[in-house]
Amino acid sequence: MHGLDVSRPSHLWLLHELFTSLINNDCAAFQEEWNHHPVAGKKTHGKSPLEKPCMANLDGNTLRMCTLTHLLNTLTGASHPSDESSSEESDAFSSAESNKEQTDFDDNLGELKAEIAPDLQENVNHHPVKVPRADNPFKFKQFYRLFKQTLEELQEHDFIPSHLDLTCDEWPEGIYPTHVELTFGQKSKKVAVHLLHEIWFTQAKLWGQALYVLNSLLLQLEE
Numbered sequence: 001m002h003g004l005d006v007s008r009p010s011h012l013w014l015l016h017e018l019f020t021s022l023i024n025n026d027c028a029a030f031q032e033e034w035n036h037h038p039v040a041g042k043k044t045h046g047k048s049p050l051e052k053p054c055m056a057n058l059d060g061n062t063l064r065m066c067t068l069t070h071l072l073n074t075l076t077g078a079s080h081p082s083d084e085s086s087s088e089e090s091d092a093f094s095s096a097e098s099n100k101e102q103t104d105f106d107d108n109l110g111e112l113k114a115e116i117a118p119d120l121q122e123n124v125n126h127h128p129v130k131v132p133r134a135d136n137p138f139k140f141k142q143f144y145r146l147f148k149q150t151l152e153e154l155q156e157h158d159f160i161p162s163h164l165d166l167t168c169d170e171w172p173e174g175i176y177p178t179h180v181e182l183t184f185g186q187k188s189k190k191v192a193v194h195l196l197h198e199i200w201f202t203q204a205k206l207w208g209q210a211l212y213v214l215n216s217l218l219l220q221l222e223e
Helices: 008-035 060-076 088-092 096-121 143-156 198-222
Strands: 179-184 189-194
Touching: 008 096, 143 198
Parallel strands: none
Antiparallel strands: 179 189
């Protein structure tokens, strides 16, 4: 779509160059909104994930550690020690009792792993995905700077290249498509993705402008 050829490393590089920061910003904004939104429920009391970090904070490491700690405490019967515990109470545990606690902990940890594993199994992809190349086509910095400068000039003049499905005479019935069908997965499942014109066409135009500059410069470099 719009001249994209996923088999060409230069096109994949261009996707990264144009949209990685935009995607990261959107993800960060979503994370920020999620972590501050109130969650309805009897146990959540309308608190946000930040107020109850063990519940659903999007920080993966925090979530995994917190959830695992909670599960282990539940299985082992462990609880938070009192801040006022005396040294005499600490010394009350004998070496034999400590060894027994460690054994019980190891046993319960094994049970925990066995309990969690089946739930995770369906999400495990045993077939490694080959990562396509996305090499920078500009071997010298001056060509990259020229690419950036030319792209900025095209954006300032609102230049729209032809033959990339970006002009109204290239659209069916003169209307920009409102959806596109994508194929993904091992079973080649097809999904219709709806395109919001105000968002999608802006990015499509940027892609077309950048692709026009990229192709023009690469053609000059080959001559």
